[in-house]
Amino acid sequence: MSTLLSLRDVWVEYGDRIIIEKLDLDIQAGAFVSIIGPSGAGKSSFLRLILGQEAPTRGTILLDGAPLIPECGPDRGVVFQRYSVFPHLSALRNTILGMECAQAPLTGRLFGAARRAAKDEAAAMLTAVGLGDSMHLFPAQMSGGMQQRLAIAQALVKRPRILLLDEPFGALDPGIRADMHALIRGLWRDYSLTIIMVTHDIREAFTLGTRVLALDKRRHDPHAPHRFGATAVYDLPMRDRAENSLGSEEVLPLTE
Numbered sequence: 595m596s597t598l599l600s601l602r603d604v605w606v607e608y609g610d611r612i613i614i615e616k617l618d619l620d621i622q623a624g625a626f627v628s629i630i631g632p633s634g635a636g637k638s639s640f641l642r643l644i645l646g647q648e649a650p651t652r653g654t655i656l657l658d659g660a661p662l663i664p665e666c667g668p669d670r671g672v673v674f675q676r677y678s679v680f681p682h683l684s685a686l687r688n689t690i691l692g693m694e695c696a697q698a699p700l701t702g703r704l705f706g707a708a709r710r711a712a713k714d715e716a717a718a719m720l721t722a723v724g725l726g727d728s729m730h731l732f733p734a735q736m737s738g739g740m741q742q743r744l745a746i747a748q749a750l751v752k753r754p755r756i757l758l759l760d761e762p763f764g765a766l767d768p769g770i771r772a773d774m775h776a777l778i779r780g781l782w783r784d785y786s787l788t789i790i791m792v793t794h795d796i797r798e799a800f801t802l803g804t805r806v807l808a809l810d811k812r813r814h815d816p817h818a819p820h821r822f823g824a825t826a827v828y829d830l831p832m833r834d835r836a837e838n839s840l841g842s843e844e845v846l847p848l849t850e
């Protein structure tokens with residue numbers, strides 16, 4: 595296993611508020627990293643760092659040993675809890691758009707043969723996420739679970755190596771969530787993805803992750819809540835769980 599992402603002494607500060615402090619982390623290619631932590635701990639900020647939407651105030655982030663370039667590059671795809679798809683576009687056009695952003699970042703459009711190829715790829719990706727029969731539906735015609743499948747297709751059609759998920763299943767019913775878990779596991783394996791998923795659901799974190807990271811403050815100053823930032827307070831490797839080769843029937847000992 596090779597190191598895909600390396601964070602060294604990474605800090606995120608907004609004005610005089612310290613959000614993340616001294617984060618040192620290596621993430622291996624093929625890992626499925628679950629991130630948990632209290633609300634406001636800086637989990638979404640952490641994902642924005644990896645996405646390159648935000649630069650650390652201090653410290654370095656390396657992707658394959660080279661400084662991470664802050665751009666919407668094809669290396670990284672992202673899915674949020676909701677509203678990451680465009681309501682005025684069909685599932686197919688939403689997915690094609692995911693590709694256009696990566697392949698034609700200046701014009702945002704593809705033409706001719708490139709557009710036809712993009713359409714075929716988008717259709718294949720929609721089929722892979724279980725929306726093969728729903729390509730012409732608009733988001734408003736789809737259930738919450740279908741919309742998240744679409745958001746995943748939109749992110750994956752760029753063929754990113756890293757998929758970032760920010761509480762992607764948090765708004766879904768428990769039954770639907772189980773289906774989504776099976777889907778994301780399959781995609782992780784089939785596309786050899788490295789996944790970093792923020793979740794509020796501890797069981798979900800342990801069920802899916804090859805590694806569970808807890809982001810929280812190590813120190814609190816009750817008089818100055820933003821004097822200290824969050825860092826990785828727990829970093830738990832899930833034993834017997836190889837990268838990208840998770841058995842689907844695997845049962846984990848969980849105490850609840």
Ligand SMILES: Nc1ncnc2c1ncn2[C@@H]1O[C@H](COP(=O)(O)OP(=O)(O)O)[C@@H](O)[C@H]1O
Nearest residue numbers: 608611613631632633634635636637638639640
């Ligand atoms: N662009 C920003 N400017 C100022 N403060 C921010 C900004 N983004 C996030 N924050 C603050 O940083 C803290 C961490 O936010 P966030 O990363 O969204 O936490 P989480 O996802 O763990 O709930 C919060 O206190 C939030 O208000």
Ligand SMILES: [Mg+2]
Nearest residue numbers: 637638639760
């Ligand atoms: Mg968040």
